[in-house]
Amino acid sequence: MDEIIGVAGCGRMGTGMLANLRKAGFDARGYDIRPIDGVGTDIDAFCDGLTMLISVVRDAAETDALLFDDQAVISQAKSLRHVIICSTLSPKYVIGLRGRIPDHIALTDAPMSGAQVKADAGTLTFMTGGDISKVQPLLQAMGQEIHQMGDYGAGMTAKVLNNLLAASHTAMTRLVLDWAEEAGLDEDRLLKLIHKASGQNWLASGFDEIEFARDGYAPDNTIGILVKDVAAAMDLAPDDAALPQAVQTAIHNLKPRSRLANGS
Structure with missing residues (x-):
């Protein structure tokens, strides 16, 4: 199955990340609760066929809303196989997600550094935790450096x-x-x-x-x-x-x- 990648939270960072994924040839779509050019606001359309989710929402409350509550991507995206957490969140919260997300969905923490200027340029620095073999091509499309820090949670x-x-x-x-x-x-x-x-x-x-x-x-x-x-x-x-x-x-x-x- 070809990967369908979704970037949720297309603000200053997510917009550039989405653009660079598309530039690299990935089948990537965006979602935000606000109307943004080139980004959808229909969560059903966003979840349809989605296999990999990149979350760039602001904080833990918005992450809960995206994954479990308001948008409920974990239950709505039936084909979802991988979640990549790129938001900067409490490591304890991120590690706790493993017990809340079904085991068949892989989790990688990959927060990034560089501000909007590097998100737009595709030169972000990623800090990762867990197995990144399946997501490394995506990170390389959005960033310049990838620092593998250890097990899941170490990147955060x-x-x-x-x-x-x-x-x-x-x-x-x-x-x-x-x-x-x-x-x-x-x-x-x-x-x-x-x-x-x-x-x-x-x-x-x-x-x-x-x-x-x-x-x-x-x-x-x-x-x-x-x-x-x-x-x-x-x-x-x-x-x-x-x-x-x-x-x-x-x-x-x-x-x-x-x-x-x-x-x-």
């Missing part, structure tokens, strides 16, 4: 730890830029310095390419997702989580940062 564990670092970089880089502005330093010159110096980090180095770099916090934007991702990482905390909690608070309190006329 690696992802939330990576995102904890990304959140800390985001919080501190924005603080540094605010302080620099108060001190009269030019933003462009400082970012060029940071890229070549010991303060180098992903957000600072890609500040003009990463779509959310200047955003303030909102529950439904990428800064809001970072707050959620830190909470997912804290699910793993073996002891004191005061520092991650401080990072989470700093991200939650971010205000939009505009580009000034002088480039700072």
